[in-house]
Amino acid sequence: xxxxxxxxxxxxxxxxxxxxxxxxxxxxxxxxxxxxxxxxxxxxxxxxxxxxxxxxxxxxxxxxxxxxxxxxxxxxxxxxxxxxxxxxxxxxxxxxxxxxxxxxxxxxxxxxxxxxxxxxxxxxxxxxxxxxxxxxxxxxxxxxxxxxxxxxxxxxxxxxxxxxxxxxxxxxxxxxxxxxxxxxxxxxxxxxxxxxxxxxxxxxxxxxxxxxxxxxxxxxxxxxxxxxxxxxxxxxxxxxxxxxxxxxxxxxxxxxxxxxxxxxxxxxxxxxxxxxxxxxxxxxxxxxxxxxxxxxxxxxxxxxxxxxxxxxxxxxxxxxxxxxxxxxxxxxxxxxxxxxxxxxxxxxxxxxxxxxxxxxxxxxxxxxxxxxxxxxxxxxxxxxxxxxxxxxxxxxxxxxxxxxxxxxxxxxxxxxxxxxxxxxxxxxx
Numbered sequence: 001x002x003x004x005x006x007x008x009x010x011x012x013x014x015x016x017x018x019x020x021x022x023x024x025x026x027x028x029x030x031x032x033x034x035x036x037x038x039x040x041x042x043x044x045x046x047x048x049x050x051x052x053x054x055x056x057x058x059x060x061x062x063x064x065x066x067x068x069x070x071x072x073x074x075x076x077x078x079x080x081x082x083x084x085x086x087x088x089x090x091x092x093x094x095x096x097x098x099x100x101x102x103x104x105x106x107x108x109x110x111x112x113x114x115x116x117x118x119x120x121x122x123x124x125x126x127x128x129x130x131x132x133x134x135x136x137x138x139x140x141x142x143x144x145x146x147x148x149x150x151x152x153x154x155x156x157x158x159x160x161x162x163x164x165x166x167x168x169x170x171x172x173x174x175x176x177x178x179x180x181x182x183x184x185x186x187x188x189x190x191x192x193x194x195x196x197x198x199x200x201x202x203x204x205x206x207x208x209x210x211x212x213x214x215x216x217x218x219x220x221x222x223x224x225x226x227x228x229x230x231x232x233x234x235x236x237x238x239x240x241x242x243x244x245x246x247x248x249x250x251x252x253x254x255x256x257x258x259x260x261x262x263x264x265x266x267x268x269x270x271x272x273x274x275x276x277x278x279x280x281x282x283x284x285x286x287x288x289x290x291x292x293x294x295x296x297x298x299x300x301x302x303x304x305x306x307x308x309x310x311x312x313x314x315x316x317x318x319x320x321x322x323x324x325x326x327x328x329x330x331x332x333x334x335x336x337x338x339x340x341x342x343x344x345x346x347x348x349x350x351x352x353x354x355x356x357x358x359x360x361x362x363x364x365x366x367x368x369x370x371x372x373x374x375x376x377x378x379x380x381x382x383x384x385x386x387x388x389x390x391x392x393x394x395x396x397x398x399x400x401x402x403x404x405x406x407x408x409x410x411x412x413x414x415x416x417x418x419x420x421x422x423x424x425x426x427x428x429x
Contacts, residue, residue, distance in 0.1 A: 054066060054129060055128065056126050056127055056129075057428045059424060060421065060423065060425055061129065061403075061404060061419040061423045062077075062078035062420075062423070063425070064127070064129035064425055065078070065081075065082070065130060066129070066130055067079070067080060068080065068081050068391070070389075071383055071390050072383055073381070073418065074381050074382075074418070076422075077418050077419065077421065078419060078421060079381070080129055080417050080418070080419075081130075081414055081415075082099075082122060082129070082130065082131045082406065082415045082416055082417050083120075083122050083130075083131040083133055083414070084413055085115070085116065085120050085133070086113075086413040087103050087104055087108070087112045087113060087114055087116075087413060088395065088396075088408035088414070088415050089101075089102050089103065089104060089108075089112070089115075089199075089408060089410050090202075090250075090396050090408070091396045091406055091415075092152040092153060092159075092398060093398050093400050093401075093406070094154060094172075094174060094175075095174050095401075096174045096175050097123075097124070097401070098121055098122065099121070099123075099131070099398075099400075099415070100122075100152055100154065101120045101122060101415060102119055102149045102150055102151070102161065103115040103120055103149070104117060104146070104147055104148055104149050104150060105117030105146075108410070109197075109199075109350075110323075110347060110410075111350065111411070112410040112411055115410075115413075116135075117138060117145050117147040117149070118138040118146055119137045119138075119159070119161060120136060121133075121135075121136040121177055123177065126428060127425060127426050127427070127428055128428070129425075131415070134178060136177070137183070140168065140183055140185075141182055146163070148163045148164045148198045149161055149162070150162050150163075150198065150200055150202075151167075151199075151203075151213075151251070152202060153203050153204040153210060154172065154204065155204040155208060156204075156208055157171060157172065158172055160202060160210060162200040163198070164198035165192065165193035166185050166186060166192060166193070167192075167200075167202065167212060168185055168186065169183065170182075170183040170184065186232065187235065188232075188238060189236070189238060191214075192212075192214055194214075195216030195218075196215075196217040197215035197216065197217070197227070199215070199249050200212055200213055200214060200215075201213035201248055201262065202251060203251040203252050204253060205259075205260055206253060206254060206256055206258050206259075209231055209232075209260075210232040211230065211232065211241065211251055211253070212232055212238075212251070213228070213245070213248040213251055213262060214227045214230075214245075214248075215227040215246060215247035215249060216245070216246065216288075218246075218288065218289040219289050220297075220298050220299055221299075222289075225243055226243065226244050226288040227243075227245040227246065227247070227248060227288070228240045228241075228244075228245060229241050229245065229248055229251065229262055229280060241280050241282055241283075241284070242262075242278070242280055242281065242283075242284040242285070242286060242312070243285050244285040244286040244287045244288045245262075245286055245288055246264065246265060246266065246289070247264065247265040248262045248264045248265075249263065249265065250262070250325050250326045250396065251263075252327055252328055254371050255329070255331060255401075259279065260280045261278065261280060261315075261327070262277070262280060263276070263277055263324040263326075263327060263344070264276040264278060264286060264288075265323060265324070266292070267292070267298075268321070268350075268351070269351060270292070270320075272298070273292045274314070274317045274318075274320065275317065275318040275319070275320055275322060275324055276293070276314035276315075276316065276318070277314065277315055277316040277318075277324065277342075277372075278312075278314045278315050278316075281312075285311055285312055286312055286314065287308060290304065290307065290308065291304075291308035291311045293313065293314060293317075294308065294311045294313040295308055295309055295311070296308060315372045315373060316373040316377070318344075318346070321348075321349035321350075321351060321352070321358060322346045322349070323346060323347035323348055323349065323350075323358070324344050324345070324346055324347070325346070325347045325395050325396060326345045326395060326396025326397050326398070327342055327343060327345065327397055328343060328405075329341070329342050329366065329399070330399055330405070331401060331403065334420055335420060335422065337378075338380075338420075340366060340368065341363040341364060341366060342371065343362070343380065343397050343399075343405065344361070344363070344377070344397070345407065345408075346361070346362060346394065347395060348393055354385075354386035355385070356384070356385035356386060356392065356393050356411070357385055357386055358385070359384035359385035359391075359392070359393050359394065360381065360382050360394070361380045361381035361384075361397065361407065362377040362378060362379055362380055363378055363380045364376065364377050364378060381418065384409075390412070391412070392411035393409060393412075394407050394408065394409055395408045395410040395411075396408040402423075403419060403420075403423050404417045404419045405418045405419070
C-alpha cells in the first residue's frame, strides 16, 4: 500500500492506527512520539491517491512512477516524485534498494523546517516507482526525540545516525522496515557536540571505517582550529583525519573503493572564500579559520601568508554560495558522459534575491582510481530555486545499485528519483 500521509505526524499516527486494523503491511516504529507532542513534526502533504494508477509493468523505469508536474528533466532522463517527507536532509540506500531518509524537526540554518523528527524508510516492493513510507525510528529513548537527526550511514548490521551530541547505531537487517529496540549511543567525546553546528556528516567506507564531521563557527585569532573530519574508533574515540573546516556537512564514501570525500562550505559573503570538494587524506589541514584556501589568508601579513602556504589544496571548488551539500558517484549504469561521474546537490544561496540562486544538480567526470573530479562542474538537473519552481533546494543525492539517482529536497519536503530513459526496470511483483 502506498502511503502519502497528510500534513502532521500526529495525523499520520491516527491514520496508521486506523490502517493497522485492516492493513498488516503498514509498519511503524515502536519509538513514536505521542500524537500532538511538540516533537511530532510533519510529513509534507502528498496526493492521497498518488500511485494508485501508476504503471508497474513498463519495461523502463521512466515508464513508471509519478511525473513532477511543472518540472523539466535533464535531456534523455525522467524526473519522478518518490515521496513527501518534510525537511528531507540525508539519504542512504540499503542493499535491497530501500531508502533511509533523515528528516529532522529542528530548523536548519538555511531555513528548512517542518520535518518529522524521524528516520523514515522508503520501500517500493511492487516496483511502480512510488514509495511506501515506513516510520523507522522517532526517538532515542522514552524522553528524547530525534529532532536533530542528520547524518546517516549503513553497514555491518547497523544503521548509524548522528544527533548534535553523538553518533548512534541500531541493529538492522536487509529488508527490515521498523527499528527494533532502542539505539545504542557510541559515546563520542563531548567536543563532538560543540562548535555551534548540529548538522554532522556521516559515512561508512567500503572497508567498514565509520567517518564523521564536526563544523565550527570561528574567526582567525580566537585560538580555534575549526572543525574536523574524523574516523570513529572503538568506544567512540575520534581520530582526526583532516582538520581546518568551517562546515563539512556532507560526507560520502565510494561504494567499492576505500575512498571518502567531504563537501566544505566557505565563509558566508567573504571575498576570497571558496566552497570545496576534497578527497579525505590523513594528516591534512584545510586552513579554516585563518585561510580561505592554500596560499590565501583571511588577514594580511607575511606570517599569515606563510602559514597558509602549508594548507592542503582542495580537489575541486564551487562558486561561493552555490552551497554544495550531498553527493554520490554514478555506479556505472548511465550512458556517457555521466558514467562513473560524481553528482552534487547544490543547495543554492540563502542570501540571493530571489532566494536560492545556484540551486541545481551538477556533475563532473572523475579519475577512475581516485574518484576525484577531473573537469569543471557541468549542469545536469536545473530548474531548482528562484521563480516559483516546484523544485526548491536539493539537499542530498544517492544512487541505488540498479541505477536510479535519488534526490532529497529539504525546502519542499520531497524525495525525487531520476533515471535515463534507457534504464530497464525489474519485473513487477
